[in-house]
Each structure stands twice: as C-alpha cells, then as structure tokens.
Amino acid sequence: MSEKSGHIEKIEAYLENRLSGEELKNFKDQMSVDKALKQEVEIQEMAMLAIEDIGRQDLENELQSIHEDLFFKGSTNTGNNLKYALIGSGILSIAILALFINNKVSTSKVDPNTAKIEQVPVMKEEAAGNDNIKLEDDVSSKFTQKEQETANLNNTSNEKTSKIDKLEEGEIIFNFHKDGIPEPELVLSDTIGQAYLFNGKQLRFYNINPDNIQGVTYMEIEELLYLVYNDKCFRLELNRKPQNLIKEKDKDIIRYLMMD
Amino acid sequence: MYSNDQEVLKGLRSNRQDALKHVYKTVYPSVLSYIRNNSGSEDEARDIFQEAMIVFYQKASKEDFQLSAAIKTFVFAVAKNFWLKKLRDTKKHTDIGQYEHLLTQKEDKELEEQQIKIKTFLVNYLNELGDPCRKLLVLYYYHKKSMEEISEIMNYSNSNSAKNQKYKCLKRLKKIVPGDFLTKL
Numbered sequence: 001m002s003e004k005s006g007h008i009e010k011i012e013a014y015l016e017n018r019l020s021g022e023e024l025k026n027f028k029d030q031m032s033v034d035k036a037l038k039q040e041v042e043i044q045e046m047a048m049l050a051i052e053d054i055g056r057q058d059l060e061n062e063l064q065s066i067h068e069d070l071f072f073k074g075s076t077n078t079g080n081n082l083k084y085a086l087i088g089s090g091i092l093s094i095a096i097l098a099l100f101i102n103n104k105v106s107t108s109k110v111d112p113n114t115a116k117i118e119q120v121p122v123m124k125e126e127a128a129g130n131d132n133i134k135l136e137d138d139v140s141s142k143f144t145q146k147e148q149e150t151a152n153l154n155n156t157s158n159e160k161t162s163k164i165d166k167l168e169e170g171e172i173i174f175n176f177h178k179d180g181i182p183e184p185e186l187v188l189s190d191t192i193g194q195a196y197l198f199n200g201k202q203l204r205f206y207n208i209n210p211d212n213i214q215g216v217t218y219m220e221i222e223e224l225l226y227l228v229y230n231d232k233c234f235r236l237e238l239n240r241k242p243q244n245l246i247k248e249k250d251k252d253i254i255r256y257l258m259m260d
Numbered sequence: 261m262y263s264n265d266q267e268v269l270k271g272l273r274s275n276r277q278d279a280l281k282h283v284y285k286t287v288y289p290s291v292l293s294y295i296r297n298n299s300g301s302e303d304e305a306r307d308i309f310q311e312a313m314i315v316f317y318q319k320a321s322k323e324d325f326q327l328s329a330a331i332k333t334f335v336f337a338v339a340k341n342f343w344l345k346k347l348r349d350t351k352k353h354t355d356i357g358q359y360e361h362l363l364t365q366k367e368d369k370e371l372e373e374q375q376i377k378i379k380t381f382l383v384n385y386l387n388e389l390g391d392p393c394r395k396l397l398v399l400y401y402y403h404k405k406s407m408e409e410i411s412e413i414m415n416y417s418n419s420n421s422a423k424n425q426k427y428k429c430l431k432r433l434k435k436i437v438p439g440d441f442l443t444k445l
Contacts (some may be wrong), residue, residue: 010436046382047386047437049382050383050386054383054386055382055398060314061282062276062277063310066277067306070281
C-alpha cells in the first residue's frame with residue numbers, strides 16, 4: 001500500500017469534508033486516475049467507520065454497565081431511589097384502591113347470594129425491616145426470604161379449603177357481559193408465589209365472601225397488577241392487550257372482584 | 261452534582277461516565293414509563309433508551325453542538341421517536357406484501373452483511389495495533405476529542421505528540437491492511 005507522505009492527512013481532510021474549492025477538485029481528479037489512492041481512501045474511510053463501531057460498542061457496554069449499576073444493584077443509592085419510588089407508588093396505589101374498595105364495600109349493592117362484604121381487613125404480622133428487598137426482573141424476588149418464610153408459616157397455620165384454592169394458572173376467572181357487550185376476560189396468567197407481606201407493609205385482605213373468596217385484594221407494582229387469593233398471588237391479565245387495558249380498567253377490575 | 265445542563269455537557273467531555281450516569285438516572289424512568297404505556301416491554305425500553313443516549317452523546321461530543329432544549333427533553337424526544345418508528349416499522353411489516361418486502365430486505369441485508377464483513381476485518385486489524393493506538397483512534401474518531409484532550413488523557417507531552425502518534429497509528433494500520441483488502445472480500 002502506498003505510504004506517500006501527506007496522503008493520510010489529505011485523505012482524512014477529504015473524508016471529514018475539510019477540503020473545498022480547488023483543493024477538493026484536485027483531490028477528486030487525482031483519485032479518478034490513481035487507483036491506489038482511491039483504494040487508500042476507501043480503506044481509510046472503512047477504517048474510520050470501524051473505529052466508530054469500536055467506540056460505539058464500548059459506549060454500549062458502558063451504558064449497559066450504568067443500567068445494571070443503577071437498577072439492578074440493590075445496594076446502590078440510586079437503584080434504591082428508583083426501587084423505593086416504584087414501590088412507594090405501588091403502596092400508594094394500594095392505599096388509594098383500598099380506600100376505594102372500603103367505600104365501595106360500605107355502599108355497593110352486592111348480590112347477597114354470592115357475596116357478603118362485612119369484615120374488616122384481616123391483617124398479618126409485619127415483617128421486620130425492608131432494606132433487603134432487591135429490584136430484579138422476577139417479581140417474586142421482591143419478596144425477601146424472610147418474608148417468604150413468614151408467609152409459609154402463616155399459610156400452614158391458616159389453611160383454607162375454599163374453591164379459590166383450586167384456581168390454576170391460565171384460568172379465566174371472570175367473563176362478564178356488560179349491557180349485552182362481552183367484557184374482557186380476566187385471566188390469572190401465572191402464579192408468582194404466595195401472598196404475604198410486601199415491603200414490610202401488610203397486604204390488606206378483604207373477606208368478600210367467606211364461602212368463596214377468602215381475602216381478596218389486588219396490588220399494582222410497577223404498573224402490573226397482581227391478585228391475591230388465600231395467600232396465593234397471581235399476575236393478572238386481561239385477554240386483550242393486558243397491561244394497557246388493565247390500566248384503563250382499574251375500576252372495572254375492582255367491580256369484577258366485588259361482584260363475583 | 262450537576263446544577264444545570266451546561267455542566268452536564270462539560271461533564272461529558274471531562275468525566276463521561278459520571279455525566280452519562282446522571283443523564284441516565286434523570287431521563288430513563290420517563291422513557292420506561294412512556295414505552296411501557298405504549299405496548300413496550302422493559303427490555304425494549306432499555307434498548308431504545310440506550311440508542312437515544314448514544315445519539316445524544318454523539319451529538320453532544322461535537323464541538324459545535326448547541327443545546328436547543330433541555331437534555332431531558334432532547335433524550336426523551338429521541339427515544340420517543342425511535343419507539344414510534346419501531347412501532348411503525350412493525351406495523352409496516354405486517355401490512356405490506358411479503359414478497360416485495362422480502363426482496364428489499366434481501367438487498368439491504370446483503371449490503372449490510374458486506375459492510376459488517378469489511379468492518380469486522382478492520383476491527384481485527386485495529387485490535388492488532390495494540391491498546392494505545394486503538395484507544396487514541398477511538399478517542400479521536402468516535403469521542404471527537406481534540407488533540408489537546410487526547411494528550412492529557414494519554415499522557416503525551418503535548419498536542420503535537422498526540423497528533424504524530426495518531427498518524428503513526430494510521431500508517432501502521434495501512435501497513436498491516438493488504439492493499440487489495442476490499443477487492444478480495
């Protein structure tokens with residue numbers, strides 16, 4: 001390959017659009033007759049692109065590492081900030097919804113044959129501490145080992161035999177017709193574990209119908225909905241565009257729960 | 261840490277990772293929320309956001325970059341556009357005739373594959389140059405660092421030394437790349 005002095009600088013100036021007027025015209029003319037020069041320009045251009053690729057790849061790795069550092073290491077302050085912000089908003093949602101349900105319980109006209117709404121929420125013991133909750137992909141991992149153990153203990157000492165115990169993943173639990181129009185079905189998409197203490201706070205259980213559903217609530221964590229039946233926690237989906245519809249239909253979901 | 265956007269821009273040049281982290285922390289939650297509310301997943305939000313961050317970084321690295329909006333607004337807008345484009349592309353793929361689509365895709369793919377092949381070879385040659393050359397060239401061509409900045413980062417005595425080193429690296433690269441490299445591929 002040619003190593004003529006000044007070629008590299010000139011080629012670089014050409015590739016970076018720093019040549020103009022006569023200088024640019026001369027360089028182009030030279031390239032049209034000098035195949036070796038043309039080839040050098042092409043290689044240098046590709047080399048510059050390859051260097052940019054290397055730089056970009058390095059930056060991608062750097063960003064990924066920042067992402068992991070910020071959002072997947074429970075020990076970092078920034079990760080905790082986001083985590084607590086999300087958990088906090090979840091808890092706030094639960095509180096608001098609980099208030100809504102409470103109001104609804106006291107005023108709604110629920111079919112007495114299928115639902116008796118009469119009891120104050122059943123509370124469980126609060127788990128000690130909440131600092132060791134990790135923010136990870138798997139929602140179930142938000143529940144700490146300690147909380148899991150507490151929940152298991154509660155479950156064994158408080159076994160239920162209601163029909164809800166038999167609900168399985170993928171089962172459609174509600175299918176309503178509202179004003180003659182079929183409403184989206186509510187599906188238990190999968191079981192994510194036992195329902196128990198979350199973030200050191202208590203889930204609020206409502207006895208809607210002691211013979212049917214023991215303790216129902218739903219909670220919103222990171223914009224997803226979860227339904228709690230008898231200490232089991234299911235991820236909730238509607239059969240159409242689950243997440244968006246759920247968000248739009250929060251009130252309807254509560255209505256469904258209340259009506260069933 | 262950063263009281264305004266100008267400080268962040270300065271930070272991008274002097275302490276890149278710190279400044280990137282600051283922008284990431286500030287803007288990502290909004291992008292995540294937007295994409296999730298528009299049929300996207302968390303993984304998609306992360307990928308789109310990182311693409312937007314790269315665009316932002318590349319623009320901000322240029323010396324003549326003028327900030328016309330707040331960094332948060334800028335990055336969010338880029339991410340939003342990327343996401344909307346992705347949604348449109350996905351829709352297009354289901355709408356247009358599959359044969360026409362496949363033909364265009366094949367041509368694009370062949371060209372793309374050829375470029376990837378060339379770049380892969382060149383990346384290997386660049387790696388052969390060793391760390392100092394690789395780092396210097398990346399700092400100059402990708403991070404758009406000036407020779408003064410490069411001489412500081414790489415402990416050269418002055419900007420002229422950095423400049424000479426850069427040309428030596430390019431010369432060495434040209435030596436190890438076969439002249440008929442492009443025609444052989």
